[in-house]
Amino acid sequence: MFDKEYDVIVVGGGHAGAEAAAAAANMGSSTLLVTMNLQNIGQMSCNPAMGGIAKGQIVREIDALGGYSGIVSDRSAIQFKMLNKSKGPAMWSPRTQNDRMRFAEEWRLLLEQTPNVDFYQEMVSGLLVENGKAVGVKTSLGLKIKGKSVVLTNGTFLNGLIHIGEKQFGGGRAGESAATGITEELVQLGFESGRMKTGTPPRVDGRSLDYSVMIPQPGDSKPEKFSYLDTHKLTTQRDCYMTHTSELVHDLLREGFDRSPMFNGRIKSLGPRYCPSIEDKINRFADKDRHQIFVEPEGWNTVEVYVNGFSTSLPEDVQFKALRSVKGFENVKFFRAGYAIEYDYFPPTQLKHTLETKLVDNLFFAGQINGTTGYEEAASQGLMAGINAHLKVYDQDPFILNRDEAYIGVLVDDLITKGTEEPYRMFTSRAEYRTLLRQDNADLRLTPRGYEIGLASEERLKNMERKEKESSDFVSFFKNTSFNPDEINPILERLDSSLVKQSDKLFKVFSRPKVTMDHMLQLDKVSEYVTENYLNTDVLEQTEIQVKYSGYIEKEKNNADKLLRLEGIKIPKNFDYAKLKSLSFEAREKLKEIEPVTISQASRISGVSPADISVLLVHLGR
């Protein structure tokens, strides 16, 4: 059935697998996507939303490079919000609520329309490895499929074990069976594996809820979107709702604690600390008498509703009883109970910056198999693994993003350098230079890089170049154009900002904290410039950020340059750390294990102190 040798075989069709297949194929690799159920490509296993703080930035980065997540999200969006608009621009984070079924459908259709992608439904049970190099996969039917590279994106499926109360059963997702065989084979090849846990809340019937007692959470009045391409903007949106748990709900939940797999010791692995189950929350924050619950529609038409904030693995009867006591949920009907799932992962310190394994050549890992959590984290790894699998097969230079270049760079570097003990989620604070890594400039940062490797289209590059030029011209306009006190003072007066006595450059007054682009547009010379040059909102936003935050952006750039200097000091391959007696024992062990490529990477390894880095610097600097 499979005589052909593929360039890239992607195992798994979730966010990571789908991006990996799309990227490799779009770059020209003959690609096979093997998954256990072709019905479930692009499945949102948990909440029906994309983006959010730090994650929205990642979706934009994927889009800027030429990945599909942004387009799929835009096409299936039912609500858009730019979070944190009141904070600095580094914090502005786009998020969509999505129609779960349409999201998966859009992914499937986009992949079908992508040349070079073949599909096959079956469970992959093992790898073909020759001389330390991946050469294909084996399936449960005993088929051998040859491939020059293999990308594993198994999600929660590897020996997945689902827990609901005291019941447990094998499965990769509710209603889907687990994948077996791969972990065991990888361990035999010398890989180290671990267990992680995650969970999801119940889904309920929206018709059984009383929304009148909940607080509506509408989308933005001027909805934006993720993709830098010409995807459509929402014209109508669906609301979410907010309600709260109560002491009574907590008491009802506590009644089931003795039957909770989290507390009776049945689940030993670590779950995401930042995305705790409701039982975890009432246990850890015992003094809080209520927690937020967000009620999120699962789509345009379906009545199914996602109960965000109520992730649980308590027995289904306890879940039901407790949820019935939540305001607005008095008559709730369950569609599906919440559950926890345990699965195998492989500590990502076993990977290189390309996401290729150190142990087996041409084998790449992406997504939850690397110990991450989140669609966006998975998708971006899939993209990077797909790109690098293609580049490896075609003998080209690897594609690596730096920490000052993209959240994706931060993500990969963190994973392979520090590893992770609990499911890894992206935060803005993980990026040293978040002011540079904004959602508004992902295209400026990354589209040229995506274009260079043949992934981002020429259309993307053109759009980006236009935006770059128009905004820098507009910034110059503010730097070179003067105002009269007469025209600006009425505006300043309304803002309670101190008045000006003499004429000065517009840039100066625009830099004041309260003054925004909207205020500037009240000046005729500014609004005329915008009309004459046909500037769109992208350019206005970009200009505003570059003017108002120029000081901070400059400062972060200077700091990033400092990092770059250390990034430039390479550590020779197979460097013998044992002979450097002045390194601490722990540092020597860790450095040997991680094999950092640069001094900068070495400095981020936990257990390697600044003193150890000084030793390396002095030694290598000779």
Add this chain to the structure above:
Amino acid sequence: MLYDDTIIALATPSGMGAIAVIRISGPQAIEWVDAHFQSIHKKRLATQKSHTIHLGYIKDGDKTLDQVLVSIFKGPNSYTGEHVIEISCHGSMYIQQQVIQLFLKKGCRMATEGEFTLRAFLNGKMDLSQAEAVADLIASDSKASHEIALQQMRGGFSNQIQELREELLNFASLIELELDFSEEDVEFADRTQFLNLLNRITEVLKGLIDSFALGNVLKEGIPVAIVGEPNVGKSTLLNALLNEERAIVSDIPGTTRDTVEDQIAIGGVTFRFIDTAGIRETEDHVEKIGIQRAFEKIEKAQVVLYLFEAGKDKLAEIKLLQDKFPHKRILVLANKAENLNESEKTSLKERLPEALLLSAKTGTGLKELQDTLLDLTVKGQLGNNNTIVSNSRHYDSLLKALEEITKVKEGMDIGLSSDLVAIDIREALYHLGEITGQVTNDELLGNIFSNFCIGK
């Protein structure tokens, strides 16, 4: 072993001395010295214990270069962590050169600046701050700067900074938490406590920054200008204090046409005495330039010694000088007091109570002058164990940290979004970390080891 070459250098100052010490470090140190060393007891160095001293001769073939003492330190229990040999030979430059040449021919390499300490550092014998303090210790030539270097080696103010930095780091994480979880209802950083911390940090930083002026002066020496009419005995006074003939002494007025500087330790503190040409009306062009320079030197000096002949009336000039430099501490010295009789002395004391009667020639009053100098400058400030910043690298980091902390406070005042405040906090943490060694600064590393003389 990290290095496979063996290095050599003179460890004592170059030039002639009673003895000179030549230091050799590296894997071949013992073997190579052994080949040229003839012990008076016919012992082989290779079989001797570490930390032993041996008398014998350094031989170049049949030729004996010198009678020497050879100390053996076997690695890793040596300064560098490698095998180290120290040869104490006689101090003639010829002998030093001959011995070093001999071992260079044998295969040793001339050590570069600070290379012995560099090897010690890389072999884990000392950490970076110790290495830095070693450089300071070598350079310290007075008791006060020595104390500062020691204080630094023991940790000094870095502990205090470290504690404040920890607290700031804590708040920084809370602020980060607030940002990343702004969608969820978690509890956040207490702004009042945070402002309180910022104020405490500001206070500490300011105190340390102020101490730098004193610390630096102690390290460099306190500048003291000696001013007075020509031939009033300035050079004699200087020589008396220095106790050696450094300035030119003659009876012709105006001999000292240029400023001459010298350093002298008084009570453990270095003073830098600057002998200036006298200040008087003159048509001599060269002397005019000298007088101009004298004024410049007075400007820079911390203390001015105004010297005049005890028998002459100089009240007007003293007043002039005091008016020209109202903020300078000016010591009025009536020299050649040996020429006055008792009643003249009493009368002088009445007219000019602040004057100190002095005889540079006989040494009368010198002790009192020295004590006054100490009192005027460092006493009290040094004695109460105050922390003093003397390292200009630390000073620089303190200034930058203070600047950032000030920005954080301003940001909080105007209600700046905390993601932007966080940038300034990170910067402050970085600069505080430079002082405590919690961040790596590659530029600094280069500096530390180039501050050494060869042989250390």
